[in-house]
Amino acid sequence: MTTALTSTFSNLFDPVRLFGPIFDKELRVSSRRKRNYTLRLIYVILLTIFVAIVWLSVVKSEGSSAYQKSRLALAGKTIVTTIVTFQFIATQIIAVIMLSTSISDEIYHRTLGLLMTTPISSFQIVMGKLFSKLLQIILLLAISLPLLAIVRIFGGVPWDYVLSSLCITLTAVIFAGSLSLYFSINNRRAYVVIIKTVVTLGVLFFFIPLITTALLRPLWLSATLFRNPVTVLPLLIALLHVNPFGAISVNTAMMISPTVAAMLPFAPTGISIFYWPLHCMLMLGASALLIAMSVKVVRKVALRQAVGQIDSVSNRMRAKKSKKSSRRHAEQQDLPSVIRRVTGSPVLWRELRAPMIQGAEGRNSIIGLAVAIIALLITYGTCENYLDEAFTQMGYVMMFTVIGSVFTLVLSATSITTEKETRSWPILLATSMDDWQILLGKAIGVFRRCLPIWLLMAGHIFLFICLKYIHPVVILHMPIFVTGLVVFLTGAGLYFSARFKRTTSAVIACFALALAFWAVLPGVLGLVSMITHDYNIVADLVSANPAAQIAILMGGAGGKWNARAGLSNLTFAWPDSSWHKVWPTTGLVIIYMMIYTVSGVLFGWRAKCRFRRNVF
């Protein structure tokens, strides 16, 4: 009886049985890939560096042993929160990238239709793909467990915090991964999937809460004033429970200070505002919904492929739409369908013919959405009277820079791997075009496709210069800054795109490089400087960080008071005080731009050298 029950249960929860042979196959394949082991190694190194930085910054060597002991609890808390935050962000990024080609690979290798001729169900296909990749990420989470367990010895970190944060991270990863998998059904290119997923997550978890908070502000004020939480509290609690970023923040805040309820002054005492199991259930529910949608769409696509129609659902919808619109157009103007003639560099022409968003309607809606988001953000700033603050302008410029950088990085990292995956790369290389021509065409193509973002930033800066919220010197500094950044990111992206065969590897390598340059290296040098007490190198590296540069440049020239100040009165907070004035600052920005440009060109040159290696 016991044996029969055990056997039934083990059969029921056997992952291979539940997720089908796809899961098994994916695990076998991934165990043979070196990159997964490399990823784990890099993850452990990064984790160790972050923990070491936190340890050295919290536990000072000075002071009595009693003081040292009292600092241990604080160190424990800080290390645990660092690990939790690091893995919460890192695992989501990895999940989005890993699952960005999960279904599209099967579609375009024409194996999805083949799978439909076997007894494997579309549910097993989706679950097999999703959970085989998630298992890799769970392994990453598991790597940190021994460290979390050791740190607990210092005291101050309850077990339930470790458990709850892991659950919140895991459910957030499942949701982000499911979303990426869903988008991968209808999009061939990994970068489109990554960008769509990141934008969707941004809208769901940042933009909507921000706007809702702004709209609720009057109610919030009255609730605080009259201690009447009934009107706002349920909505805010609901928002918190469907937002993993809010959830992890509140969960951590509750661990650090159990009286976190005081953060919401209108919350009645004694009422816990956040239940992590409820949040996890909601996230799992949302993921299940996405998985169900994916199963439905995968089946349609697979059946279509099995009967020889290989195009994806979105392509078909697009084709239907374009048929309708072209018929309408032909009726109106009696013209044949448009053939665009090749002008200028063929590679550049081709890059610009593959828009990020297919179809005029889709493109217009995305542009409309972007403009609406910016308008709403500016309205929010106006309502809150934040626009005249240097910090607000810094935030806006930072937002444009981050979006522009991510797009530049992703587009350049995918520009050659996409051709390798569609097997058009050898054919392009067999033409009489120079390798430099191909490289330049690709690089300019990336810039041209990201240009709308930089133009939006320029528009924002001009608008607020006219409104006297930003000093005009920014017109000099920002183009120099953006030039260096764009050349560096494009060069690095193209290098990794030429270096790797797979889009996901190239994108992960690019993000790892950015992380290494701008976070890990300063961190490591920070550690060294803590030992040697020489902080100059760290200061230089921090100044070279684009985020730090934006903060310094906009902090010195943004805001009402700076905008109205004379050139000689502007002060920029570089770590080295000799650069504080405008012209030294301009010189420094030019130096950093040149360093980034030279590095970008070197990467580009290396990319060119790798063009004809491992073509097939």
Add this chain to the structure above:
Amino acid sequence: MIETKNLTKNYGELTAVDDLDLTIKDGDIFGFIGPNGAGKTTTMRILVTLLEPTRGSAFINGLNVAKEGKKVRRLVGYMPDFMGVYDDLKVFEYLEFFAAAFGIERKKRKSIVEGVLELTDLESKKSATVDSLSRGMQQRLGLARVLIHDPKVLILDEPASGLDPRARIEIRELLRELKRMGKTIMISSHILSELEEICDHVGIIEQGRLVFSGTLEEIRPRLGIESKVRVRVADHQDKAIELLSALPQVSRVQALGGEIAVTFHEGKNADGIVARTLVNAGLDIISIQPERLKLDDAFLQLTKGVVH
């Protein structure tokens, strides 16, 4: 036109092409035959500058492919054994893109593209997107792309694979047309019966080594195969047998019902010799048919079926 000397390509410990010496004359159609994994595709990829040889050298029109890649690429049109397409382009745009990539001036491109579309019978599809084309149409488009810069040499890796019989016949006709236009064509295929109909020369490769190179006629003596001619005369069959048996080139003459089977030591112009002998003797010939050696048989005899 195409020449390789001790051409060798190693992938780690695997030798894909092993000391390959090959010569293809100007204006020839050269059939490159071998089992899967024999090294055909690797050789072709080296010739089109997509791979670098480990050792040895290859020349096209006297240009070293490893050193003068750009010049070689101008001379060569390469059609790989896969269809790498830019799926979001239309047929005309796809071809014009490659015309631009080969540096053809903008004002000349339209007429050139229309010319190759006409040659490959794709005019009706010029506004269709590339990924909406059938396999056969995509193969034709591949050929059209190869022709866009009017190369002297065409290197075609299994251009007829996966095509239906009609499409295969059309491609064969197109290749004949290209030969008439003076192109040198190197073609690999597994459909040997088709190659023997269009190729002037064949090269058989196995385990990276060339086991035979020459015309189909040259294969017979290499394999020790005798030529046969079957002839039917209106009357006086015995006299015909007597006359043919007396010929010094003939090894054996047999009567097979109404036919006479004549076996020759040497294969050259055997049917001509038979016809001339009988006509000179005043005999009426009803039919005369040389028995051809099939490329499949030669392939089976020359190769062992060993793959890397």
